[in-house]
Amino acid sequence: MSWRVSCPFCRPEVASRKGASPQVVRQGWYRRKYDGRRIQRFLCRICKKSFSSLTNKPIWRQQKPYVNQDLTFLLCSGLSQRRVARHLAIDPKTVARRLIHLGDTARKANKKHLDSRPPVEKACFDDMESSIHTKLKPVSIPMVVEEKTREIIALRVCSMPAKGPLAEKSRKKYGSRKDERPEARLEVLRTLGRVAAPGLVVTSDKCPHYPALIKLALPDAKHVVVKGQRGCVAGQGELKKIGFDPLFSFNHTAAMARANINRLIRKTWCISKRMDRLQDHLDLYVWFHNHYLLKNPANKRAGTPAQTSGCVINNGWGQFIRNTRSIQDKDGIVMGPDSPESDDGSRHRRGLESTGGRVLYT
Numbered sequence: 001m002s003w004r005v006s007c008p009f010c011r012p013e014v015a016s017r018k019g020a021s022p023q024v025v026r027q028g029w030y031r032r033k034y035d036g037r038r039i040q041r042f043l044c045r046i047c048k049k050s051f052s053s054l055t056n057k058p059i060w061r062q063q064k065p066y067v068n069q070d071l072t073f074l075l076c077s078g079l080s081q082r083r084v085a086r087h088l089a090i091d092p093k094t095v096a097r098r099l100i101h102l103g104d105t106a107r108k109a110n111k112k113h114l115d116s117r118p119p120v121e122k123a124c125f126d127d128m129e130s131s132i133h134t135k136l137k138p139v140s141i142p143m144v145v146e147e148k149t150r151e152i153i154a155l156r157v158c159s160m161p162a163k164g165p166l167a168e169k170s171r172k173k174y175g176s177r178k179d180e181r182p183e184a185r186l187e188v189l190r191t192l193g194r195v196a197a198p199g200l201v202v203t204s205d206k207c208p209h210y211p212a213l214i215k216l217a218l219p220d221a222k223h224v225v226v227k228g229q230r231g232c233v234a235g236q237g238e239l240k241k242i243g244f245d246p247l248f249s250f251n252h253t254a255a256m257a258r259a260n261i262n263r264l265i266r267k268t269w270c271i272s273k274r275m276d277r278l279q280d281h282l283d284l285y286v287w288f289h290n291h292y293l294l295k296n297p298a299n300k301r302a303g304t305p306a307q308t309s310g311c312v313i314n315n316g317w318g319q320f321i322r323n324t325r326s327i328q329d330k331d332g333i334v335m336g337p338d339s340p341e342s343d344d345g346s347r348h349r350r351g352l353e354s355t356g357g358r359v360l361y362t
């Protein structure tokens with residue numbers, strides 16, 4: 001019996017030998033621990049390597065893929081990694097590791113989304129600032145936001161030297177700090193260039209470095225410069241005190257990011273320790289913001305963020321937990337928020353026990 005499975009290790013060779021005897025044969029199976037489902041294993045007769053039907057899939061090697069969706073939601077809702085771990089009854093290390101995976105998946109999904117969305121006609125461009133480990137090691141986050149929809153088009157984390165009274169102290173303690181802002185700004189603006197409509201208008205504040213960079217990355221765009229304003233308390237220092245704010249789309253988006261990402265909240269306990277992890281978290285947030293927080297009708301078909309970005313199993317516990325409706329399985333056992341098993345923090349573990357480890361397909 002031949003199987004329509006190609007070997008993930010030597011796929012091109014298998015393709016070239018089409019019509020020959022089957023190169024991939026079944027070789028046993030195992031039971032997946034978290035839902036008891038049978039997973040088929042295969043052997044490639046060409047390279048002699050074995051693999052399973054999950055090899056190279058987004059949830060490959062994840063012991064608890066059902067937490068992905070909740071994790072995405074909570075990490076983008078102002079909770080710290082430790083609190084998320086406590087809430088989902090998982091180890092903090094799982095949260096930290098999964099954030100890398102989710103960030104990576106979200107990055108690919110964001111890129112794909114940019115290629116399919118309508119061109120941008122008006123955009124706002126500016127920098128946000130945060131820090132790594134201490135205020136003496138600041139980072140800059142250049143970001144582009146579409147004016148009409150407030151969709152985040154691109155952002156990048158980069159290091160910058162400390163400013164003002166901290167500059168001297170920072171140099172003394174940590175040495176001179178690299179200024180990566182010009183390249184990061186250029187990269188972000190070039191991403192905007194990829195999705196720009198003809199006659200694009202870019203609004204920014206009076207920062208003296210912007211005009212040259214915008215001219216370089218977007219030679220056909222019109223650059224509108226507006227005066228920067230003092231921040232007000234309500235918007236995490238990002239929303240401005242004046243009546244009409246020409247950079248409102250950007251400032252509101254920045255304020256939302258600060259309110260929804262714990263490590264960006266001003267005067268928080270939580271702080272980033274690594275720039276790449278901050279980038280992961282922000283990329284995950286970009287997906288969540290564009291597809292979940294914004295009421296953009298164009299994004300409605302996208303489903304929930306983790307689902308669409310492929311990091312959630314569609315028919316397993318991940319969706320089950322998120323479901324607000326009751327689900328009835330084949331034997332008529334009703335599970336869901338109405339059942340007594342499902343209203344506390346350890347609901348997925350209890351759920352597993354009460355169905356004897358069977359999967360509920362939705």
Ligand SMILES: [Zn+2]
Nearest residue numbers: 007010044047
């Ligand atoms: Zn092979």
